[in-house]
Amino acid sequence: xxxxxxxxxxxxxxxxxxxxxxxxxxxxxxxxxxxxxxxxxxxxxxxxxxxxxxxxxxxxxxxxxxxxxxxxxxxxxxxxxxxxxxxxxxxxxxxxxxxxxxxxxxxxxxxxxxxxxxxxxxxxxxxxxxxxxxxxxxxxxxxxxxxxxxxxxxxxxxxxxxxxxxxxxxxxxxxxxxxxxxxxxxxxxxxxxxxxxxxxxxxxxxxxxxxxxxxxxxxxxxxxxxxxxxxxxxxxxxxxxxxxxxxxxxxxxxxxxxxxxxxxxxxxxxxxxxxxxxxxxxxxxxxxxxxxxxxxxxxxxxxxxxxxxxxxxxxxxxx
Numbered sequence: 618x619x620x621x622x623x624x625x626x627x628x629x630x631x632x633x634x635x636x637x638x639x640x641x642x643x644x645x646x647x648x649x650x651x652x653x654x655x656x657x658x659x660x661x662x663x664x665x666x667x668x669x670x671x672x673x674x675x676x677x678x679x680x681x682x683x684x685x686x687x688x689x690x691x692x693x694x695x696x697x698x699x700x701x702x703x704x705x706x707x708x709x710x711x712x713x714x715x716x717x718x719x720x721x722x723x724x725x726x727x728x729x730x731x732x733x734x735x736x737x738x739x740x741x742x743x744x745x746x747x748x749x750x751x752x753x754x755x756x757x758x759x760x761x762x763x764x765x766x767x768x769x770x771x772x773x774x775x776x777x778x779x780x781x782x783x784x785x786x787x788x789x790x791x792x793x794x795x796x797x798x799x800x801x802x803x804x805x806x807x808x809x810x811x812x813x814x815x816x817x818x819x820x821x822x823x824x825x826x827x828x829x830x831x832x833x834x835x836x837x838x839x840x841x842x843x844x845x846x847x848x849x850x851x852x853x854x855x856x857x858x859x860x861x862x863x864x865x866x867x868x869x870x871x872x873x874x875x876x877x878x879x880x881x882x883x884x885x886x887x888x889x890x891x892x893x894x895x896x897x898x899x900x901x902x903x904x905x906x907x908x909x910x911x912x913x914x915x916x917x918x919x920x921x922x923x924x925x926x927x928x929x930x931x932x933x934x935x936x
Contacts, residue, residue: 620671624781624790632788639785646761646793653763656740661753661768661935666760668780668798669790672848672872673773674808676723676900677827677920679757683730685925686753691936694751696742697724698758699735701873706736707745717904722873723757725903739764753936760801761792768935771928772802774817775849776809776824804928808920821927827852829860830917837861841896841914842888846870846904853898857916865891876904 623631663682667673679695686693699706699721710720710728717725720735727733732749736742743754743765760770774780781790792798799805799819806823807814814824840863845853850869858864866887874880888895896914897905905913922928 620790624784625778626782628782628784628789632782632784635788636784639788639791642787643785643793643797647797650761650763655763655766656743657766658743658747658754660747660751662743662756662765663753663932663935664756664760664765664767664770665773666756666758666770667773668760668792668795669774669778670786670792671790673775673778674806674825674827674920675758675773676726677808677918678771678773678806678825679727679755680730681825681920681922682755683727685929686932687731689936692750692752693731693755694746694749694753695724695727695731695733695755695757696739696746696759697721697727697733697735698737698739699724700758701875702735704735706738707734707742708736709734709745709749718875722900722903726900727757760798769804769931770802771804771806771823772798772820773806773808775852776807776813776815778849779815803931806922823922823924823928825920825922827856827918828921829856830919832917835861836916838863840865840891840893842866842868842884842891842893843896844868844870844884844901845898846872846874846876846901847898848872853916856918857896860916862896863893865893870901876901876906881906881909 665675665678683693702719702721704719710724710733712728724733724735734742734746739759739762746754780795785791802820804821804823805817808825842865843854843857854867894914899915899917902915
């Protein structure tokens with residue numbers, strides 16, 4: 618489902634009309650958190666979550682943390698519910714045999730950087746990870762889930778979109794009120810271009826940028842047809858433009874949208890008519906049939922955090 622346009626605009630008629638339903642949604646989230654009995658693990662749990670429904674940059678954040686902790690020699694495991702996948706788990710993700718339909722696209726992408734467990738029951742997944750030797754757990758999403766006691770919580774927010782109109786679903790994009798959520802967070806991580814960042818009151822604020830991974834290839838003048846099924850496809854299209862690609866056409870898909878044969882045929886026909894090379898994101902690429910992965914180019918990006926020092930200090934204290 619595509620997010621309604623009024624979610625990103627100042628509060629108006631629709632948000633006002635839907636606010637009573639937003640209050641019910643917020644109350645349900647608060648009740649779920651209050652009634653939960655979080656499991657305390659013998660290893661630290663770091664949660665990477667958000668207040669917004671949809672993509673804000675959680676997956677690149679988890680990957681950046683995986684890489685940093687691995688460099689320190691720490692056995693870091695990720696626990697994810699595997700959104701879009703059929704596996705109940707706990708199951709360790711194997712990039713050689715699993716498909717996105719089973720474990721979800723984000724776990725497949727993250728599993729290239731270290732052990733990832735998919736589990737609808739987060740506590741069961743975390744216990745399996747500890748039994749397998751995890752020294753620290755990265756909880757992918759789950760900020761509003763009470764299954765595990767969290768030692769550190771990072772709320773990721775898109776710098777350009779912020780918290781939208783500040784209203785709770787369905788009146789706005791939020792899973793819970795801003796003040797309520799930020800009161801439980803240790804850090805906020807604002808991701809976007811330098812000019813888009815604004816100060817976020819409350820917890821310690823980090824700032825980061827998604828930068829294309831150097832591959833030795835120049836995109837300058839390359840005719841491309843770009844498609845993306847991520848939280849904010851426009852960010853991907855802007856990145857290609859900034860790299861100098863000749864962006865001849867775009868297709869914004871829904872987040873995690875299945876890449877059916879009919880859809881792929883239509884996208885391929887569009888690219889051919891435009892005499893353009895199909896290109897997509899890493900997250901979308903793992904949902905492509907193996908036979909097509911060599912025909913569709915990908916643009917890998919990595920999170921660059923402006924100042925790691927405050928977060929590193931907290932992580933080292935936990936370890």
